[in-house]
Amino acid sequence: MTIDISPLSLESPTSIEEWVHVSEAVRRYDLPIIPSTTRSDIERALRHPWPGLTELGFVVRADGEPVGQFGLAFQQDDAATAALELGVSPNHRRRGFGRQILRAVEDVAHGHGCRTLSSNALFDHPGVSVGSGGASVFARAAGYSTDGPDLNYRLHTEGTDERRLDLALERGWAKATGYRVVSWIDRTPKELVDSVAYLNGQDTDDYHETERLTQERGRTVYHTGMVHEGSDRLVSWTSLSYQSEHPWHGSQHNTIVDPPHRGRRLGLVSKVENLRFFLRHQPQVTACDTLNAADNHPIISINEELGFVPTHAFTSWSRTYY
Template sequence: MSIAIASFDKSDQTAIDAAFQVAAAAQAVDLPDFPQLSRQQFEGGIRHPMPSRSLRMALATLDDVSVGYLVLYLPQAENVNNASLELVVHPAFRRRGVGRALYGHAVRVLRELGRKRIIAATVGPLPEGPDRPAVGARFAAALGAQPALGEVRRRLVVDQADHAAHDALLADARERATGYRTVTWQAVTPEEYVADVGYLDSRLVTDSPTGDLVLEPERVDAERVRGVERVLTARGRSPYHCGVVHEASGRLVAWSMIVVVPSVPRHADQQITIVDPAHRGCRLGLLTKIENLRYVLAHEPELREIDTWNAADNKHMIAINEQLGFRAVDAWTNWQLDI
């Protein structure tokens, strides 16, 4: 048996199709509660990378059968010594050296590019959660990677949400948020808030727990905000936003975003929620999350599940999410490896 690794790019539809089949098979085994992977989701990520990021891809074949793939995400503005790695092996072909072959290819490419560090994530079980294969964690540890940040995925099942409790939480948050008002929008940020969204987005690495990950804060300006919006549109994703405006200054000082993939309308991801440090203590994070949850549910009647990830030691945001009814599902580990 011979393992072959071949690079490909976004113009190679045959290779993209083969990688998609591997990804779909792996997700069905490793994350069975995820919605079935759609081709739109997978291809969108390859064809439309985020601003200031380039990709390198490779496909692994075993006796001419596609058995694994690799995507390297290469920051081009900040964190230029880093590379994020997505390495997936078909469940039927694991423990045959495919992962090692893909990893070896990745290291050769990254060294040629002058990169010094790989960051990658794996999933595992929680003590009282559903079973999850430990194959990813074992592989990362065997390569010498170090666990740098632990996260937990939580899920809100919409039909089980306690809307009366949400009403009470929202009333309390509004009472505490005197001098602020909420605004909502889809897709394109209103021009008067785009600089503030960039500022808040830039604070994410500074304000959120990052464990031992070696990360620089991103400098997100209005141009990059618009670039992200274009990418999400090109990928066929529908973002819903809620912000909080400080009425005295007119600035947007808190922001939350939920993203829906129309091809999988029952599922969404709760992504960033962040509050300007100068405006904390007024329940603005809770306010934006509840208002945005209501906003997305009013526009997405088929939505049934919302997932979110938090650093395991982000006690403040975890408390907010659990108040809203998010419950822990599985554990995720961000690994780091110097090359």
């Protein structure tokens, strides 16, 4: 059966409806524990694009019925590598649609000058099997090769183990003398914004824009950092975000400690303080997720100390075409 593709756009409410329909079918089948994709998620993302990034989405139909989707994202000043998202509705799998969609992806990608495509797929990792062999076989059969996996860790926050968090904080402060904690919601206070931008690898104007777009995209972000009292600079920063459409769920963002200040348990203290700060404001949240490279032992050991447990793994697949 032949497929046709049409772009996801605000001008076409049908494309948004079909994108959500396919995304939700894929999520419910492959990874039902993650938050759903909603119409307003997609509309906000289309209305508020990240600066410097081109993000394209396409709905794939066969016989007029939506059977799949794909998305491509690449930097406007360097399109060589593109991130690919590809899904086929569960009731249309193993009929060659994935292979056909990949050919359409390649046409679009090459038309924009993308040479390398990279994509994430669920991956069976020791202890976190989600019965996901198909995507890996598909990617390998299509000539893609894999990098190391990323692990998703989840903290079940109902009845948070306060004693465990107290112990972690006690251990943290034993080494973190000479620092103080600061917490804030959404916009970073003026006196801290240069340090946060630096820790995030951005200049201050770009960081302001990142914050503005994150808010426009419907996220409320809770931040905690540690200020080095000797220099009065923020040297550690972590954040957790919340979206009102998924009141049960928190998403961990970056945790960064400036290299000269590592080894003093600032990451541990920041994360415990931020988790408590977050849950004080959003006590109805029952689960927080964080995704880390499986070999990022420092952050994984902090997460485990707080009680996060692994739930599933992704591995990144990529192929360079020419």
